[in-house]
Amino acid sequence: MTDFYxxxxxxxxxxxxxxxxxxxxxxxERTVVLAYxxxxxxxxxxxxxKVARREDAALRAVLFATxxxxxxxxxAIAQTKDLVRGLIEAGVExxxxxADTDVASQILGLAEEWKAExxxxxSRRRSPVLKLFLGSSAQRVILEAECPVLMVK
Numbered sequence: 001m002t003d004f005y006x007x008x009x010x011x012x013x014x015x016x017x018x019x020x021x022x023x024x025x026x027x028x029e030r031t032v033v034l035a036y037x038x039x040x041x042x043x044x045x046x047x048x049x050k051v052a053r054r055e056d057a058a059l060r061a062v063l064f065a066t067x068x069x070x071x072x073x074x075x076a077i078a079q080t081k082d083l084v085r086g087l088i089e090a091g092v093e094x095x096x097x098x099a100d101t102d103v104a105s106q107i108l109g110l111a112e113e114w115k116a117e118x119x120x121x122x123s124r125r126r127s128p129v130l131k132l133f134l135g136s137s138a139q140r141v142i143l144e145a146e147c148p149v150l151m152v153k
Contacts, residue, residue, distance in 0.1 A: 017097040017106070020084045025095045028058030031114035035107045035141065038065045038079045040122040044152045045083070048120040049090040051150065055117045059092050060110050064099035064137075104137035108144055116147050123151045 032055060034048040052059045063083055080096060087094040100106045111119050121138050142149050 017100055019080055019096050019098050021095040022058075022087075022093045024093050025058055025060075028093050030055055030057035031110075031116045032057045032059050033107060033111045033114070033116045033119045034059055034061040035103070035119060035121040035138070036061050036063050036083060037122050037124075038063065041152075044120065044122040045086055045090075047150065047152045049087075049092055051118055051120060052092045053090075057117055059087060059094045060114060060116075061087070061094065061096045062099060062103065062107055062110065063096055064103045104140040104144075107137070107141050111145060111147055118147055119145055119149045121149060121151055123153050 032048060032052045034045070036044065036048075048059055048061075051057075061083060063080055080098070084094075084096055087096070097106070097110075107119060107121075110116065119141060121141060123138060138151070142151070
């Protein structure tokens with residue numbers, strides 16, 4: 001008789017969230033984290049690239065569709081390709097990750113893991129009621145980040 005409760009389960013590695021990266025990203029000594037919402041204005045990416053160049057840092061981006069803690073965070077492949085194309089044209093070392101189920105934790109985790117110089121995020125106007133019901137990943141990152149956070153409008 002097989003004992004299903006005590007039989008060790010085979011552990012599988014978690015799938016990587018990385019969807020694109022430049023060749024030298026793993027050798028980068030400094031990091032700027034970009035929390036890039038799919039509907040962000042071009043100025044968000046421009047500011048992140050500007051800071052990465054100034055700090056001589058790699059840019060590690062998390063691409064997501066919404067900053068609501070209650071909404072899905074998936075995005076279209078075309079948006080990922082557009083972001084990667086922009087990073088290649090900018091000439092910075094980069095990594096693009098797809099959004100996990102908790103975007104704020106993912107952004108904070110990246111910043112902590114790579115000892116980020118800065119987190120760059122976009123902001124958008126939301127009513128207090130909407131914030132109350134849906135929450136905000138951006139608000140959580142601002143409150144919990146251990147490095148500076150640059151909000152770009």
